[in-house]
Amino acid sequence: QVQPVESGGGLVQAGGSLTLSCAPSIRTFISEYNMGWFRQVPGKEREFVAVVDWIGSSTNYSDSVKGRFTISRNNPSNMVYLQMNMLKLEDTGVYYCAAGPPGVLHSATSAYAYWGRGTQVTVSP
Secondary structure, X not given: OOOEEEEOOEXXXXXXXXXXXXXXXXXXXXXXXEEEEEEEOOOOOOEEEEEEOOOOOOEXXXXXXXXXXXEEEEOOOOEEEEEEOOOOHHHOEXXXXXXXXXXXXXXXXXXXXXXXXXXXXXXXX
């Protein structure tokens, strides 16, 4: 069982950059899982942001972040990252890291069994 823990959130001005990190809280290995990032704002459903396969060779992004965000992983160090550039006001939200089965790069929340508690990202004008 993987228990992801997110870090790196904070306050940033529009146009700026931020890097989120995700690591398991207990001694498990994320290398067996596809890893995804999702975000949520109050009153809205959690939405897909990006996913990377278990090897780190394939990725997928939502249209709203494509070209601005980059998901990556380092299996030897057991870490997953989300590099966010050219941030917009609408990128504000709680960002969640999630672990899912290897194979298809799912964008549905139901495909992911293990979730972190989230880290807040706030983009200001």
